Amino acid sequence: MNNSKRAVILAVDDAPEVLDIIKETLAADYDIKLATRGEIALKIA
Amino acid sequence: MGIGSTFGFCLTFDISTEKAVEKIIHVDGGRVLIVDDNDASREIIAKQVVAHGFDVDVEVEVVMSGKQALACLAKGKLFDAIIMDWKMPELDGVETLREINALHLTNSPFVIMATAYDSHDLENELVVQNLTAANILTKPFSASSLWDALNSCLGTVQEIKQEVETLVTDKQISLEGVRVLLVEDNQFNQELALELLDMRGIIADLAENGREAVELVAKNNNYDIVLMDCEMPIMDGYTATQKIRAEWGSELPIIAMTANVMADDIERAKKSGMNDHIAKPINFEAMMATIAKWALNTHNVSSNIEKITESIKANPVTKQDSNIMTNAHIDVQAGLKMLTGNKDLYMRLLKRFKENFSDSIVQLTSFLEANNLEEATCLAHTIKGTSANIGTITLQTFAAKIEKYCHDEDIKQAQDVLPDIQLSLNHVLIEIDNFLNSENTTEDEPVIQQSKAVSPEEFNTLVQILRENLENYDSNSEAAFLDLSKAVFIEKDKLALDKLASSIEDYDFEQALIGLNICYPEQG
Numbered sequence: 074m075n076n077s078k079r080a081v082i083l084a085v086d087d088a089p090e091v092l093d094i095i096k097e098t099l100a101a102d103y104d105i106k107l108a109t110r111g112e113i114a115l116k117i118a
Numbered sequence: 119m120g121i122g123s124t125f126g127f128c129l130t131f132d133i134s135t136e137k138a139v140e141k142i143i144h145v146d147g148g149r150v151l152i153v154d155d156n157d158a159s160r161e162i163i164a165k166q167v168v169a170h171g172f173d174v175d176v177e178v179e180v181v182m183s184g185k186q187a188l189a190c191l192a193k194g195k196l197f198d199a200i201i202m203d204w205k206m207p208e209l210d211g212v213e214t215l216r217e218i219n220a221l222h223l224t225n226s227p228f229v230i231m232a233t234a235y236d237s238h239d240l241e242n243e244l245v246v247q248n249l250t251a252a253n254i255l256t257k258p259f260s261a262s263s264l265w266d267a268l269n270s271c272l273g274t275v276q277e278i279k280q281e282v283e284t285l286v287t288d289k290q291i292s293l294e295g296v297r298v299l300l301v302e303d304n305q306f307n308q309e310l311a312l313e314l315l316d317m318r319g320i321i322a323d324l325a326e327n328g329r330e331a332v333e334l335v336a337k338n339n340n341y342d343i344v345l346m347d348c349e350m351p352i353m354d355g356y357t358a359t360q361k362i363r364a365e366w367g368s369e370l371p372i373i374a375m376t377a378n379v380m381a382d383d384i385e386r387a388k389k390s391g392m393n394d395h396i397a398k399p400i401n402f403e404a405m406m407a408t409i410a411k412w413a414l415n416t417h418n419v420s421s422n423i424e425k426i427t428e429s430i431k432a433n434p435v436t437k438q439d440s441n442i443m444t445n446a447h448i449d450v451q452a453g454l455k456m457l458t459g460n461k462d463l464y465m466r467l468l469k470r471f472k473e474n475f476s477d478s479i480v481q482l483t484s485f486l487e488a489n490n491l492e493e494a495t496c497l498a499h500t501i502k503g504t505s506a507n508i509g510t511i512t513l514q515t516f517a518a519k520i521e522k523y524c525h526d527e528d529i530k531q532a533q534d535v536l537p538d539i540q541l542s543l544n545h546v547l548i549e550i551d552n553f554l555n556s557e558n559t560t561e562d563e564p565v566i567q568q569s570k571a572v573s574p575e576e577f578n579t580l581v582q583i584l585r586e587n588l589e590n591y592d593s594n595s596e597a598a599f600l601d602l603s604k605a606v607f608i609e610k611d612k613l614a615l616d617k618l619a620s621s622i623e624d625y626d627f628e629q630a631l632i633g634l635n636i637c638y639p640e641q642g
Contacts, residue, residue, distance in 0.1 A: 088500060088503060088504065089470065089474075089623070089624050089625050090467050090470050090471070090504060090507055091503075091507075092593075092625050093463060093466055093467060093470070094463065094467075094507070096593045097460060097462075097463045100593050100594075104592065104593075105592070105593035106590065106591040106592060106593065107591055107592075107593050107625045107627070108591060108625075109624070109625050109626060113591070113627075113628065117591050
């Protein structure tokens with residue numbers, strides 16, 4: 074599979090354990106970007 | 119590679135408390151006696167019981183008359199439940215029930231009465247004879263209503279066994295010698311509560327209704343605490359409390375036991391002069407915590423927390439207990455299930471919980487003291503969500519309560535929950551330690567990080583990869599950091615590296631980038 078074609082998912086949650094779960098579950102299939110605050114999410118998006 | 123997309127997603131839900139109750143009354147099996155003079159009816163009931171019991175171990179025995187049933191019981195055969203027809207020749211169902219009670223069996227079975235006649239007539243007949251049946255079914259009944267009736271009986275049997283087991287192992291707080299007045303009209307609840315109180319060395323007196331309670335308090339006013347059912351015949355709990363308060367003041371702690379956990383009912387209990395409440399069906403851990411809170415020390419809540427914490431420290435859980443204890447406060451299976459069995463991730467969540475929440479109740483206490491409802495609500499909410507993730511229902515329930523009280527701006531109520539939640543958290547932290555320790559020793563992986571010799575160019579590449587990942591808020595940042603830290607052979611600045619590591623662990627990539635640039639300034 075071509076890496077550059079992988080879908081990108083942005084996950085935003087102030088609870089790091091939620092990001093843990095999302096990362097572990099989805100990282101094999103997607104490029105994941107993680108943000109713990111809304112402002113950071115806006116910068117990424 | 120095949121064509122097509124696979125989507126996966128992960129949703130976090132709070133576990134409903136209803137579910138928890140349901141789980142408690144999950145039926146593992148039981149012995150059922152069916153008493154009916156009608157051949158067809160007997161066969162149908164037996165089939166229904168067996169058919170529904172496909173995944174549980176239910177033993178069924180059938181007899182044709184009340185006499186046979188009594189003979190069976192008199193021979194010492196044990197049953198958890200009896201399903202009995204009312205209208206039978208010679209000895210009818212109600213008469214048989216009276217005879218069964220007269221046997222004074224030590225393990226007396228629950229009796230479900232069935233009738234093709236008017237169930238109200240049966241009810242009246244039972245009242246007249248001063249008898250109680252666990253349930254009444256009207257024939258013809260559906261398999262599911264039969265099974266519901268059975269579940270509530272057999273389930274309670276399971277519940278008792280389970281609670282007794284948990285409590286035997288759960289002796290952190292000494293409540294020995296505490297004097298309790300139990301006011302409860304339901305015989306089943308009486309027996310259960312008395313047995314459990316006795317196991318903890320608590321001395322309990324029983325009053326069957328409010329009037330008896332008032333009389334007992336008048337006779338020997340030396341109780342440390344009263345556990346008061348609210349709805350009772352003759353005199354209800356509210357009235358009894360008012361009378362006790364009017365006569366002997368407000369010193370004696372009175373705890374409402376009520377199935378109504380609506381705010382109005384709690385309010386009514388408070389108005390009548392009760393100090394606290396326990397919800398029914400009774401969670402015995404909460405019951406013991408409440409007794410500890412009110413009976414050990416009636417005026418200083420925070421010193422109670424200390425006492426409880428000390429007693430836990432004084433009786434550290436031994437290694438052999440770790441499995442039992444794990445089952446008591448953290449439901450590892452539930453936690454793992456939420457993470458589709460990913461044990462590494464679960465361990466990580468446990469570690470994170472320990473790091474982030476050890477002092478959470480202290481924080482919560484100070485937020486509440488400072489009247490900072492916004493922060494308190496937020497923290498309680500976080501504790502609630504996180505407890506759900508790792509599978510600790512009790513902690514989750516207490517946190518939900520505090521969140522609700524904060525939301526209602528009822529600081530006093532919220533503060534009342536603090537001793538309970540602290541106790542629950544203490545249990546959970548001990549179990550996390552035990553669990554993590556046991557996992558570490560069984561796997562025993564060599565965790566010594568071996569520094570890999572790399573050239574300065576390679577090293578710079580690793581730094582650059584991490585930098586790019588951080589700049590992109592990429593979830594691979596952690597892996598990149600691990601690669602880099604393996605390659606660090608000169609201890610540059612341990613403190614700065616640790617800080618960098620913890621920023622990445624907390625997914626604060628911006629802070630991590632600053633830290634990285636301090637350790638390894640960007641070149642060119």
